[in-house]
Amino acid sequence: MFLYNKIRFVWEVKLLKQYLNLSLENQVPIEIIYLSKCGEFSQRKVLVRRISKEKVVAYCYLRNQIRSFSLDQILSASWSKKIKVS
Incomplete structure (x- = not known):
C-alpha cells in the first residue's frame, strides 16, 4: 500500500x-x-477554472479536457513556461 505524508506547512x-x-x-x-x-506522480499544465474547499477544476493541457484535482493531492505549483506565438 502506498503511504503519503499529508503534513504540510501553513x-x-x-x-x-x-x-x-x-x-x-x-x-x-x-x-x-x-x-x-x-x-503515481504526474506533472500537468493546467488553467484553473474553479476552486472549492477541497477541489480544483481546471483545463488540463495533457488530457485536453476539464479535470478535477483534489487540493490535498497537489504537491506543488509554479508558473508555466510561456509559449511564443507568432
Missing part, C-alpha cells in the same frame, strides 16, 4: 493557493505536480 498551502487563485483570476496556465489516487 506557508506551503498559502503559496499553493496563491498560484491557483492567480491562475484563475488572470487566466494564466500553471504547472502542477499531482499525486494520483493510485500513488
Whole structure:
C-alpha cells in the first residue's frame, strides 16, 4: 500500500493557493505536480477554472479536457513556461 505524508506547512498551502487563485483570476496556465489516487506522480499544465474547499477544476493541457484535482493531492505549483506565438 502506498503511504503519503499529508503534513504540510501553513506557508506551503498559502503559496499553493496563491498560484491557483492567480491562475484563475488572470487566466494564466500553471504547472502542477499531482499525486494520483493510485500513488503515481504526474506533472500537468493546467488553467484553473474553479476552486472549492477541497477541489480544483481546471483545463488540463495533457488530457485536453476539464479535470478535477483534489487540493490535498497537489504537491506543488509554479508558473508555466510561456509559449511564443507568432
